[in-house]
Amino acid sequence: MADRIASTYPMVKYLRREALPTALCPGCGGGTVLNAFANAVDDLKIDPKDMVVVSGIGCSAWIASPYFLADTLHTTHGRAIAFATGVKVGLPDKKVVVISGDGDLAGIGGNHLIHAARRNVDITVILVNNFIYGMTGGQVAPTTPFGAKTTTTPYRNIEHPLNIAETVTAAGASYVARWTTAHVYQLIDSIKKALTVKGFSLVEVISQCPVQFGRRNRMKEPAQMLRWFLKNSVSIKRARNMKPEELEGKFVIGEFVNREKPEFVDELNRLIDEVYGR
């Protein structure tokens, strides 16, 4: 199987072959995200030796490690961004990327996400949002839609989901975009921008988990979930003229922000130069 992937898939040069085929379930959106990320790296001609990829815990964390062939740091649950901050300060010339899930980065690790965005530290975060804790068996997440069924909300979810892209925009990131796994070319484009922009960048990818989320919410086929994404996606431009009740249950997609702002490691090194040179 691994040999077949190697002979037919051009992006395999970015993957750890010994870890293939992936452990992701059939129909999982994680493969699409990995593919989009590899294509973005390929388009930008970034040498993976100049990258450090950091992840937390969960299915989406596996996209980074073991699958991506760079220096990889597979850390504790929720803390990937804090680890990545230390890596970036230590290696300011390298591209530092965090790939992990919604529960990991916006649930248990939400505080690190907000503060890294506030500092505007030059890290690219690819946050795979599948609305669910997949690896542990389909428990409710801070992103689970209102009313959805999960293993820990077997009747219905009474909480409202966190709007991750808007939260990170408000916290001060340089670049924020949201796409779904049904928007692969736009996703690649945004990942490229995120990797290029100076400052904290977040690409939120709405992704399907047919096994743990779809199955319990009348979308057990991956294609049903992708059709759900397409049918309910609204561009951010159009969303700006829509009322909150019209946006209920919609996925607002596009670029939320793309702005030049002072970056943390730059500021830090400027300060050290000032003080050290004195």
Next chain:
Amino acid sequence: MRYPFVTGGSDFIQGDEAIARAAIMAGCRFYAGYPITPASEIFEAMALYLPLVDGVSIQMEDEIGSIAAIIGASWAGAKAMTATSGPGFSLMQENLGYAVMTETPIVVVNMQRGGPSTGQPTLPAQGDMMQAIWGTHGDHMLIVLVPSTVQEAFDFTVRAFNLAEKYRTPVVVLGDAEIAHMRERVNIPKPEEIKVVNRKLPRTPEEERMPFGDPDGDGVPPMPIFGRGYRTYVTGLTHDESGHPKTVDREIHERLIKRIFRKILDNKADIISYHEYELEDAEVAIVATGIVSRSAMRAVKMLRERGVKVGLLKLDTIWPFDFDMIKKLAERVHRIYVPEMNLGQLYHLVKEGAEGLAEVTLIDKIGGEVHTPGEIVKRIERGERR
């Protein structure tokens, strides 16, 4: 290298300040922290000094992020430290285990205050000894050093960095609020007088590919740090020598964890340090560590004046623990007293080491005051009259 403080001379400084200066002289160039009494002065000194030596000090959003950032920085090649007290140390436990599992050299300082919970923020205690040793989950091994003076706060911090680098392990410096805030005269060596140890780096392509191998047979793998094109794979999951997860293989798990134990336990003679006072002819011994050992030392002098043949074994390292040394001591004396600022932690280690050859008696004290020498004398006199 020009240091922003006196070197090759003495200075009158707090323990927290001594730890910061020692860290910088040992090569620490990355500090991440979160404010907490009584360790904040370490952070403040690092924030002041590090930019002056081309280093970085950053404030994270919590203690979990602080230890995460220093582990990240260590993999980026920097010598890195964080400092905290009880509540923050509790938050750091998961990532302390991550540093054990990924064999990341870091130094974590815990200036103990009264606990549990918020407890007595400004007052000293020794209630975190078992937590320093066993706080994180799973079978693990690390090094814990306990200073008793501001001079030792300096010396042990240098030592902590060297041990962390030499054995690719986290090292805990376990001080207390008394050492943190007390001012004492400290001799700060000249930079060239300080022995600085650096981690082993890969020397061959094979070692580059084996971040968790054992090419030297000493259990300490060379560290293929990030950014040099090694494409190192680091995970807290059980992994083989190449770093790849092997989470259901019993033999690989056992081989990994036992090597992590072995690299420390096989080098006890190098790691463990202690001091003996008046033990040659002693019939009664005191075993103490940290700030309390100073009262114990005075108590030995007072008791000797009264004709009690008592001596002191002062431990600098509480983990790994030298159980054999305690056994040998227990063979020579009939009773061992363990004064400590908790309700019995070191006591249990000493009791295990004594193997019943001598009676072991706890002299506990909590509430934020160090035992006075007189209190220790009284307890021993009462105990020996029986």
